[in-house]
Amino acid sequence: MSTNLQFWIMKSEPDVFSIGHLEKAKNQTTPWEGVRNYQARNFMRDQMKIGDQVLFYHSSCDVTGVAGIAEVTSVTYPDPTQFIKTSEYFDAGATKDKPRWFLVDVKWQKTFKDVITLEKIRTAPKLKDLTILKKGNRLSITPCTEAEFKNIISLGR
DNA sequence: GCCAACGTTGGC
């Protein structure tokens, strides 16, 4: 594994878009559209690279936690939904010349048999510094270390 | 449904 790869946790509400949706999507790939937070946007625009590994997190649902693995499969490009007037993600302040929102494509890799629950993650001593566990953290995209990434996956075994 | 925490907006 190349050492310049980065590791991420990306949240999605499974009622809207789950790991199952991603697995069944065309090419098992989706543009990660709808992010309207500057910090999360900046991660996609400035830091994500093809091959980066993603933990797919289910939020605001019955069983919250990491539901599977995905991978970044595109370079950054403007989120097309910001230009679509009828879209809930439409942004009147964005133009094609000066887009405001950027995204990457994400491809399905694996769906865990059981969701690795937030509770399990929270009680793992090695994961005590994980960003999503910090008080008040609501960011939908956060980086994690390779060690944290592997530790989370190991909780499912 | 509640509510803490955070981000954004807009008046000044």
Add this chain to the structure above:
DNA sequence: GCCAACGTTGGC
């Protein structure tokens, strides 16, 4: 540039 008001996130 400050900050109050408002909107959103997301666990519970």
